[in-house]
Amino acid sequence: MNAIAAAPPAQPFFLGSGAAARFCLYHAPATACRGAWLYLHPFAEEMNKSRRMAALQARALARRGYAVLQMDLYGCGDSAGDFGDARWDIWHQDAARGMAWLEQQSSCVAGLWGLRLGALLALDVAQAHAPSALLLWQPVTNGSQFLTQFLRLKVASQMLADGKDGKDGKDGKDSNSGGGGTAALKQSLAAGQPLEIAGYLLDPALALAIEARTAEGFAPPACPVHWFEMAAESGRPLSPVAARAAAALAAGGAIMSTRVVAGPQFWATQEIEECPALLDATLQSLSEPCHAA
Amino acid sequence: MQPDEQALTFPCADEWLTAILSPAAAPARRGVLIVVGGPQYRAGSHRQFALLARALAAQGIPAMRFDYRGMGDSSGPARNFEGVDADLRAAIDRFMAAVPGLQEVVIWGLCDAASAALFYARHDRRVSGLVLLNPWARTPDGLARATLKHYYVERLLQPALWKKIASGQFEFGKALRSFSGLLRASRRGPAEAPVAAPAAQAAAAVPAMPASPDLHARMLAGWQGFAGPILLIISGADLTAQEFLDMVKASRQWRKLLAAPRVQRHTLHAADHTFSRREWRDQVAAWTAAWVAETGARA
Numbered sequence: 001m002n003a004i005a006a007a008p009p010a011q012p013f014f015l016g017s018g019a020a021a022r023f024c025l026y027h028a029p030a031t032a033c034r035g036a037w038l039y040l041h042p043f044a045e046e047m048n049k050s051r052r053m054a055a056l057q058a059r060a061l062a063r064r065g066y067a068v069l070q071m072d073l074y075g076c077g078d079s080a081g082d083f084g085d086a087r088w089d090i091w092h093q094d095a096a097r098g099m100a101w102l103e104q105q106s107s108c109v110a111g112l113w114g115l116r117l118g119a120l121l122a123l124d125v126a127q128a129h130a131p132s133a134l135l136l137w138q139p140v141t142n143g144s145q146f147l148t149q150f151l152r153l154k155v156a157s158q159m160l161a162d163g164k165d166g167k168d169g170k171d172g173k174d175s176n177s178g179g180g181g182t183a184a185l186k187q188s189l190a191a192g193q194p195l196e197i198a199g200y201l202l203d204p205a206l207a208l209a210i211e212a213r214t215a216e217g218f219a220p221p222a223c224p225v226h227w228f229e230m231a232a233e234s235g236r237p238l239s240p241v242a243a244r245a246a247a248a249l250a251a252g253g254a255i256m257s258t259r260v261v262a263g264p265q266f267w268a269t270q271e272i273e274e275c276p277a278l279l280d281a282t283l284q285s286l287s288e289p290c291h292a293a
Numbered sequence: 294m295q296p297d298e299q300a301l302t303f304p305c306a307d308e309w310l311t312a313i314l315s316p317a318a319a320p321a322r323r324g325v326l327i328v329v330g331g332p333q334y335r336a337g338s339h340r341q342f343a344l345l346a347r348a349l350a351a352q353g354i355p356a357m358r359f360d361y362r363g364m365g366d367s368s369g370p371a372r373n374f375e376g377v378d379a380d381l382r383a384a385i386d387r388f389m390a391a392v393p394g395l396q397e398v399v400i401w402g403l404c405d406a407a408s409a410a411l412f413y414a415r416h417d418r419r420v421s422g423l424v425l426l427n428p429w430a431r432t433p434d435g436l437a438r439a440t441l442k443h444y445y446v447e448r449l450l451q452p453a454l455w456k457k458i459a460s461g462q463f464e465f466g467k468a469l470r471s472f473s474g475l476l477r478a479s480r481r482g483p484a485e486a487p488v489a490a491p492a493a494q495a496a497a498a499v500p501a502m503p504a505s506p507d508l509h510a511r512m513l514a515g516w517q518g519f520a521g522p523i524l525l526i527i528s529g530a531d532l533t534a535q536e537f538l539d540m541v542k543a544s545r546q547w548r549k550l551l552a553a554p555r556v557q558r559h560t561l562h563a564a565d566h567t568f569s570r571r572e573w574r575d576q577v578a579a580w581t582a583a584w585v586a587e588t589g590a591r592a
Contacts, residue, residue: 009309010366012300021297025311025366044339051334051365059368070366077336078298078313078343199339199569272332272364272371 010058015071015101022094023078025055025070026105027062035132035286036067036108038098040118040125042267043210044083044150044200047076050115050267057113057279064283067106068113071098084194084201088121088209095125108132111223116140116267120213126221134225135282138267141245143213148182154197155181186211215245220252226285227258228278234262257285294318295351301391305362305383308369311335312359312384313343314391315350322396323421323589325349325581326388327358328381330374330406330429331567334365337403338567341574345401348578354585355395357388374405374429381413389419397421399585404533404566405429408508411515422588423519424581426526427534427566430509439536509540513547522555522588526577529562557584 008028014021039054041047058068072079073094075086099110111133114122119139126134140146158181185195189204196202229242238246238258250256263275301312313335327342329335335358336343346356361380362369381400389395399422402410407428414420516523527534541547551558559580564573 009302009368010311012302012311012313012366014298014300017297023300023313048333048336048338052363052371055366055368077340078300082344083340196570199341199567199574201571270332274371 010055010062010070015097019080021080022074022097023072024098024101025058026102027058027066027068027070029065029067029106030063031065033067033106033108034065036102036106036110037061037069037113037135038095038102038110038131039068039070040095040112040114040121041070041072041076042116042118043146045198046116046267049269049272052272053266053274053278054115056274057282060279060283061286064287066286067102067108069098069102069105069110071095082201084203086203087206088124091121092125092128095121096129099125099129099131111135113137114139117143117146117210120146120210120215123215123218123221124213126223127218131221131223133223133286134221135286136225136227137278137282138229138265139215139227139242139245141215141241143210147186147207147211150197150202151182151185151195154185154195157198216248218249220249220254222253224255224257225249226282227256228282228285229258229260230263230265230275230278231260232262234260236260236262257288259285295347298347298350299391301357301359301387303383303387305367305380306369308362308367310359310362310380310383311366312357312387313346314388315346315356316392317350317353317355319353320394321353321355321392322394323399323585324355324357324388324392324395324397325399325401325424325585326381326384327356328377328400328402328406328410329358329360329364330402330404330409335360339569341403341568344574345578345581348575349582349585352582352586354582355388355392357384357391359384359387374409375412377409378413378416381409382417385417385419397589399424401426401581403427408512408515411512411519413515414521415515415518420519420521422521422523422585424524424526424584426568426577427528427531428512428525428537429533430512430537430540431533432508435536435539436532439532439539513544513550516550520555522557522584524580524584524588525551525556525558526580527558527560528564528566528568528573529560530564531566533566 010025010027012025015024016022039058041054042050054070058070061068071094073091075081075083102110109132112122112125112131113135115137117140119136120143122134122136188195189207192204194201194203227246229238238260246256246258259281261278261281263277264273266273266275295318296316299314301314302309327346329337329342342358346358349356360367361377363371385398388398398419400410400414400420401424403426407425410423410425414423541551561573561576568574568577
């Protein structure tokens with residue numbers, strides 16, 4: 001039992017009750033608090049697949065003296081509500097609520113740590129609630145492209161159900177405008193029709209809010225931004241879309257630090273994957289001063 | 294008015310597990326422990342387990358779900374379904390402590406969690422029933438046989454495939470390579486097992502972890518050693534379920550076990566492995582709640 005005595009568990013709790021209940025997991029800092037992070041999870045199944053990596057990083061941060069709060073957004077994970085009732089504005093408010101709780105608990109100014117769509121949400125929330133820093137893991141830079149990719153899951157399942165295995169678009173990787181499949185689904189959404197996709201009910205209002213957002217579209221945050229991307233091999237540069245978005249934010253005055261880490265796309269893999277290199281690189285990045293990119 | 298859910302943490306060996314309890318409004322002597330299968334944490338694929346727990350609680354059945362060691366929010370190194378007995382025991386201890394008056398627990402498991410439940414149930418007298426969905430009985434040659442039988446043969450009967458062939462869009466080379474690999478694996482040799490599952494299975498939350506060679510024997514011993522009622526729920530459009538049924542068909546012992554009166558069986562013909570549509574999910578919840586109430590009243 002020594003290990004347990006040495007490492008107290010993260011505290012799970014519900015912030016609020018009834019429809020306001022949000023599942024939270026608080027990792028108290030092991031030493032005097034040197035900073036605080038609110039974790040904003042990615043979208044739909046990506047949240048499940050990355051749960052392990054989020055837990056590993058949160059525990060590693062807590063050991064280094066950071067207070068970390070993992071919060072499930074409305075309609076997600078263990079929080080109240082149905083996914084089909086989730087809206088971008090509600091998630092925005094959830095994040096602000098999480099920051100306020102975390103700051104009160106830790107007496108540290110909160111930073112926002114987001115993965116994938118959670119990183120895009122973090123950039124949005126940073127417009128209104130000045131975080132101490134942003135930690136962005138593989139941010140979704142273009143909401144419209146992200147939505148198209150999600151819609152492809154439905155196109156694929158429809159094709160399987162119909163006994164076809166055609167492709168979405170002629171070359172199988174349709175552009176932003178989409179092949180016949182996703183374009184038709186976007187039209188349904190635009191007409192106000194919710195879609196059930198891979199077990200998730202997607203409301204048009206949420207879809208349109210995601211579609212309208214890009215990383216470059218936000219005012220550059222007035223705080224250090226730690227931007228991480230995963231690549232198949234080490235030594236790779238930032239992907240062109242991420243490089244463009246990061247450059248745009250830097251040109252607007254954001255203090256950017258960008259890094260590429262070799263490892264799996266753990267939010268999308270079939271099995272649960274761990275990437276120790278990302279955990280280490282994140283800790284290292286946070287202890288270094290940021291410089292203009 | 295439903296009571297609020299509770300977040301719990303409890304020890305297992307030297308690690309801490311995280312759980313969510315969905316209490317019922319009135320006292321209950323029977324609860325459902327939802328065990329997570331595949332590469333998923335306690336909410337389940339598309340939140341299936343979170344929604345199931347809420348549905349059961351709303352019908353007077355307290356439910357708890359948790360992450361075993363190394364999964365989701367629980368600490369420790371990653372492990373697979375063959376090593377979770379201690380986790381199940383710790384979870385049942387915590388469930389009983391959290392719900393006064395709780396006397397017995399039904400374990401509900403999908404995929405490899407169904408197999409884990411079978412391994413465990415006979416060792417704990419508090420377990421009074423099992424709900425098993427698409428139990429995981431995968432062996433490499435069994436997978437190949439099931440794929441041939443249920444995927445390729447079905448496809449050959451589909452008009453769309455023949456239209457594709459007629460219009461020259463069908464990739465013969467690719468299909469043949471995949472098909473001949475499966476044939477080899479189905480005839481013998483775990484080493485030649487197909488690397489990729491067919492597309493129908495690709496999105497499903499099934500584990501790729503190697504099971505021990507005696508998986509079928511362990512499942513059989515678990516089923517024989519457990520005396521309580523069992524609810525078996527099968528998805529029609531799921532290779533994992535087909536492999537389980539193929540195993541049953543091939544064995545007189547298994548056929549006899551499944552034919553026993555203590556086994557109730559439902560099939561959702563259109564459903565995929567994780568019941569990824571609301572109508573399928575709701576049907577599973579309804580069958581589970583009705584069965585838990587009915588078998589609990591009989592006990």
